[in-house]
Amino acid sequence: MDNRDEVSAFLKSRRAKITPEQASLPVYGQRRVPGLRRGEVAMLAGVSVEYYTRLERGNLGGVSDSVLDALAQALRLGDTERDHLYALARAAGTGPARGQRRPKKATVRPSVLRIVEGLRDQPAYLRNRRMDILAANPLARALHCELFETEPVNTCRFVFLDPRATRLYPDWERVAREGVGALRVEVAKNPYDRELSNLVGELSTRSDAFRTLWGAHDVHVFTEGTKRFLHPAVGEMELVHETLDLPGDEGLSLTVYSADPGTPAADALQLLASWAATQQQETAAKQAESER
Structure with a gap:
């Protein structure tokens, strides 16, 4: 390539x-x-x-x-x-033998999965370089409830192909620009990742907004910051997020959301946890009813 x-x-x-x-x-x-x-x-x-x-x-x-x-x-x-x-x-100038013809498929180690699931009061998820979410705790699933309705769970596909994304993210333009910039960084690092190239091709074909942002050649790396949400059940909240690369798992990163104690965002997270628990109970009850 x-x-x-x-x-x-x-x-x-x-x-x-x-x-x-x-x-x-x-x-x-x-x-x-x-x-x-x-x-x-x-x-x-x-x-x-x-x-x-x-x-x-x-x-x-x-x-x-x-x-x-x-x-x-x-x-x-x-x-x-x-x-x-x-x-x-x-x-530049590297062929498939020296480059990355087929990057190894990322797998989630049990110890890492325990970390994600152990963060009970903070939404946390694990993603790969293609923005696929590989693991998430219940609170993260509740925060991104509409995202998890699709398979595979991919944040960029949701942002650009699901109209509900513009409602979930009041600052959609910034979220979209940062997502494209992060993909641009990964493409440069992994030019022989066919699945990554296919994702870029799919989004370029199906989304005018993605195609425009991709043509700007801007780059972005997720580290820390704030993100606003307008959750369909809880309402608006502004959360702090930290994204940490996992040195032992190349291409994987952990994202954790939190809120300062005593703030409206902290209250919203508690409400989100209660809503998530209710949703889980209703799902379990429906499943038990269907199995009778």
Whole structure:
């Protein structure tokens, strides 16, 4: 798999976002291109125009770390964008034998599953690099009750293909942008993950919003932050979330939601737990009735 188109589009998109004023460059006459010219980026990075042109055509194979650092500085890349550039450089020129032809299928170890299920007062779930949720505790299932109505459970499919997502997430635009950015990071790291590529292709075909955001070439890494929910049974709540990668399980990460004690969000979580318990009781009663 050749990633030259991906490299080229990313570098062009970053160059287009920087104005000469931001780069402390003089402006003469009318400019025909948005952002910086190739020659200006080359000058800022300390390389020749011919060399930068080769890079922007997608040829990052064999590029040194010092050049990548200079390029990242010239394009004013953030930490996540810089890491993305390095991931693209590592993947450049690697064939299936050296790349990742078939990444190992992620499995949930029993000890990790016990951690997820042991967080009884906090919604917690485990996901893979394709945004499939592999395990979740009851409170997480209650928080994302509509998401868990579909199989396989995939957060990006829900965000872009289920109209209920715009109601569940009042800040849907931000949620959507971050989800696409996270997928973009994973594609650069795992260019030979066929299921990941298929997911991107499916969402690009079925969602105009996804296709537009994907074309922006923005990147994102989930760490910590806040997210607002408008739950169909509990109402609005704003929760803190932490996402932790599992070093012993490549490609898996644990996401946990919480609320500060004594806040409306904490009260909403308690109400959500009561609602979830009631739902479980009703489901168990219906199942027992059907088995009679």
